[in-house]
Amino acid sequence: EWIPLMSDFISRTARMRLQVFADNTMPPDITYPNLTTKHHSWLASEFAGQERAVITAMINSNRPAPAETLQRLMAYRQTVDANIENLLFMRNVTGLPASVVAAIDAMEANFLGSFEEVRKKVYAEAASFSGSGGDRHYSIAATEWFDQSTEAINSILRVSEAFSAVGNQAAQEAADIAYIQMIGYIIVFVFMLIMTTVATLLLLRKLGALDHLRQSMAEVASGQGDLTRRLEADTTDEIGQTSTAFNEFVAKLQQIISETRTVVNDLSQAAAKVMSHSQRIREGSKVQSEMSS
Numbered sequence: 001e002w003i004p005l006m007s008d009f010i011s012r013t014a015r016m017r018l019q020v021f022a023d024n025t026m027p028p029d030i031t032y033p034n035l036t037t038k039h040h041s042w043l044a045s046e047f048a049g050q051e052r053a054v055i056t057a058m059i060n061s062n063r064p065a066p067a068e069t070l071q072r073l074m075a076y077r078q079t080v081d082a083n084i085e086n087l088l089f090m091r092n093v094t095g096l097p098a099s100v101v102a103a104i105d106a107m108e109a110n111f112l113g114s115f116e117e118v119r120k121k122v123y124a125e126a127a128s129f130s131g132s133g134g135d136r137h138y139s140i141a142a143t144e145w146f147d148q149s150t151e152a153i154n155s156i157l158r159v160s161e162a163f164s165a166v167g168n169q170a171a172q173e174a175a176d177i178a179y180i181q182m183i184g185y186i187i188v189f190v191f192m193l194i195m196t197t198v199a200t201l202l203l204l205r206k207l208g209a210l211d212h213l214r215q216s217m218a219e220v221a222s223g224q225g226d227l228t229r230r231l232e233a234d235t236t237d238e239i240g241q242t243s244t245a246f247n248e249f250v251a252k253l254q255q256i257i258s259e260t261r262t263v264v265n266d267l268s269q270a271a272a273k274v275m276s277h278s279q280r281i282r283e284g285s286k287v288q289s290e291m292s293s
Contacts, residue, residue: 036086036090037087037090037159037160037163038160038163038164040083040084040086040087041083041087041156041157041159041160042160043079043080043083044079044080044083044084044087044156045153045156045157047076047077047079047080048076048080048111048149048152048153048156049153050076051073051076051077051080051149052145052146052149052150052153054069054072054073054076055073055122055126055145055149056142056145056146056149057142058126059122059138059140059141059142059145060142062137062138064126064127064137065123065126065127070123070126070127073123084107084111084112084156087104087107087156087159088104088108090104091104091105097162097166099162099165099166100159100162100163100166102162103155103158103159103161103162104159106155106158107155107156107158107159110151110152110155111152111153111155111156115148115149115151115152118140118145118148119149121139121140122138122140122145125137125138125139126138206237206239209235209239209243210239213239213242213243213246216246217246228254
């Protein structure tokens with residue numbers, strides 16, 4: 001019951017992993033190697049684990065392996081070999097991190113090297129079983145087989161762990177870049193907000209000065225304006241220059257009107273004098289006329 005239970009648990013875990021890595025928010029260059037490696041590692045370690053359990057029970061009972069058991073073990077091994085081959089092929093991928101290459105090399109040296117010799121010897125002893133009674137047929141104890149096979153299976157899982165470490169580092173770097181970009185966007189947004197506020201205040205100030213200039217010109221144009229009034233020209237922009245020009249215009253207009261008033265007064269005085277002389281001449285003529293008669 002233990003083997004089917006654990007196999008079902010591992011299968012459910014693998015499906016959960018597929019669902020997690022199917023998320024489109026994660027970069028494909030991170031998810032694909034992790035997903036591929038973990039899938040092959042899962043299949044290889046799962047079927048190697050089933051082989052380990054069957055052979056452990058067989059050694060512990062000191063019994064031979066029936067033909068159907070050997071066939072089942074060979075089927076397990078075919079699945080293991082196929083996925084191990086895929087893991088070895090990953091070593092040829094360009095740009096593979098050195099830690100992953102080292103993990104694959106260690107797996108090859110252990111699982112396909114030292115442990116493979118032990119496994120073949122156990123298979124040969126199981127197939128050529130000739131013991132009877134209490135004679136010990138297998139040259140390795142069940143606990144020793146279990147420990148060596150577990151270490152070999154762990155060498156497969158370390159390849160997956162190496163890919164996970166690389167993927168986690170790449171994911172962390174991507175997250176750091178995304179965080180820096182977010183901070184940059186926030187800074188740009190705040191800067192744009194400040195610039196927009198400053199531009200709005202300057203525009204309101206310009207419009208206020210322009211409206212003040214319009215009102216002053218309207219008062220002068222109405223004929224009731226005060227020509228002694230001057231606009232504030234404390235800036236050097238277009239509105240300040242316009243205010244300065246307006247002040248100069250009003251000053252010249254005031255001067256012209258003052259000079260015109262002076263001329264009119266002089267003309268009025270001269271006309272009064274002429275009229276006075278004319279009146280005296282007219283009166284003198286009248287007196288002479290009366291004396292002649």
